[in-house]
Structure formats: structure tokens, C-alpha cells
Amino acid sequence: MPSLAFSVAFASFAVLLTASVFxxxxxxxxxxxxxxxxAWSMTLLAAPPMYVFVHGFRRRPLGPWWLWFWSFGWxxxxxxxxxxxxxxxxxxxxxxxxRQGFGLAFSIFFFLAVWGLDVFAAFGRRLxxxxxxxxxxxxxxxxxxxxxxxxxxxFFISTVIFRNDLTSLVVGLIMTAAxxxxxxxxxxxxxxxxxx
Numbered sequence: 001m002p003s004l005a006f007s008v009a010f011a012s013f014a015v016l017l018t019a020s021v022f023x024x025x026x027x028x029x030x031x032x033x034x035x036x037x038x039a040w041s042m043t044l045l046a047a048p049p050m051y052v053f054v055h056g057f058r059r060r061p062l063g064p065w066w067l068w069f070w071s072f073g074w075x076x077x078x079x080x081x082x083x084x085x086x087x088x089x090x091x092x093x094x095x096x097x098x099r100q101g102f103g104l105a106f107s108i109f110f111f112l113a114v115w116g117l118d119v120f121a122a123f124g125r126r127l128x129x130x131x132x133x134x135x136x137x138x139x140x141x142x143x144x145x146x147x148x149x150x151x152x153x154x155f156f157i158s159t160v161i162f163r164n165d166l167t168s169l170v171v172g173l174i175m176t177a178a179x180x181x182x183x184x185x186x187x188x189x190x191x192x193x194x195x196x
Contacts, residue, residue, distance in 0.1 A: 009045075009068035016041035017076060031087035036164065038080035040171045043155050045073035047178040053148050054182035062144070067122055074119045081112055104162070111154045118147035152179060 020037035024030040049070040052062060089095040097105040121143055152175075159172025 003064050003068075005064035006068045009048075009065075009072050012069070013041075013045060013072035013076065016044060017079065020076075020079075031083065035080060035083040035088055036168070038076055038083055039158070040167060042073050042076040042080055043159055043171045043175050045069055045076055046151060046155060047175040049073065050148065050152060050175065051178040051182040053144070054179050055186050057186065059186075062122075070115075070122070071119050074115045077112055077115060081108070084108070104158070107154050107157070111150055114147050114150050118143055 017038070020034055020041050023037055024033035027033040046069070049062075049066040052066040052069075056062070085091060085093065085096065089099070093109075096108070100108075155175050156172060159168045160176060163169040163172065
């Protein structure tokens, strides 16, 4: 039976992806809307695991909420990448670099790879010799930390600094608030084993 974390993450993914794909039917440019809406969706799906990461950093295992939201966020990133590359840029990666500039285009390709490697590594650590293991996801290794830093920077720059519209800004601020909230709660709570 699926865990609560999986069920909530999958339901969130399904609702956001459905809205991203079919919401474009009411817009002037279906391809443009789908590309932007999937970017908003992956940012929203990344907010809960970023909160979990910051709040529990090196104090508790990342756990299933981090794993499932982070994983479905990456799947949405793949869908966003598909719409952006094949619908807006005719399947030519060089066109992405020409239209968006090297810095922005490179960050998209780079983050897709970094995020994907982090997701596959997390699942790899959960698979034991006898199959799916019940143990927790990793303890904040350098790869998880690198993926978090690259992810937060990419989302913040693309949604808050280089915002294309009000929706991008709002979504970016939600993600930023989740990270800031996790950091504040972490700083206000004593580490396990500390005396009050």
C-alpha cells in the first residue's frame, strides 16, 4: 500500500501536471503556456522537499516526504524540458542557447542533470540486495547539498530575479518562503540531544 507521502506527492504532481497541460488550451499560445506552467509546477513541487532539507539538515534523515516530492518535481522538470526544447525550440538545443543566452540555457540543462542524478542516487540508496529497503533516504551527503544549492539558486534566479510574469514571481516567493521557514524553524529548535 502506498505511503501517505507518496500519495500526497503523486496527487500534487497529477493535479499540477494536468493543469499545466490542459490549461494551455485556453491560452493564446499552448506551447508557451505549457512550458511556463510546468516550470511553475516543478518549483511548487520542489518547495516541500527544500523545506524538509533545510529544516532537518544533518539532524534527521531526509525521509519519504523529501524523496517523493523531490522525485515528482524532477519528473515535472523533464516534462518542462520537453515542452521547452521540442515545442518552443523545435528540438534544437543550440536554439535554446541563442534565444535565452548561455547562462540561462546552461543552468537549465545543468540543473536537469544534477537534479536527476540526485533522485536516482536517492533511489539507489534505498534499494538493498533484497529489493526495496525500508530504511531512510541519505544523510545529507555532498550530492544532496549540491543539488539543493543549485536547485534553490536556479529557481530563485529564474522566478524571482528574472521573473517573466506575476505568476512566476508568486511561485518563486512561495518556494523562497518554504526554504526561509525551514531555516527559521531549524534555528529556533535545539538539535537532538541538546539540553533545554
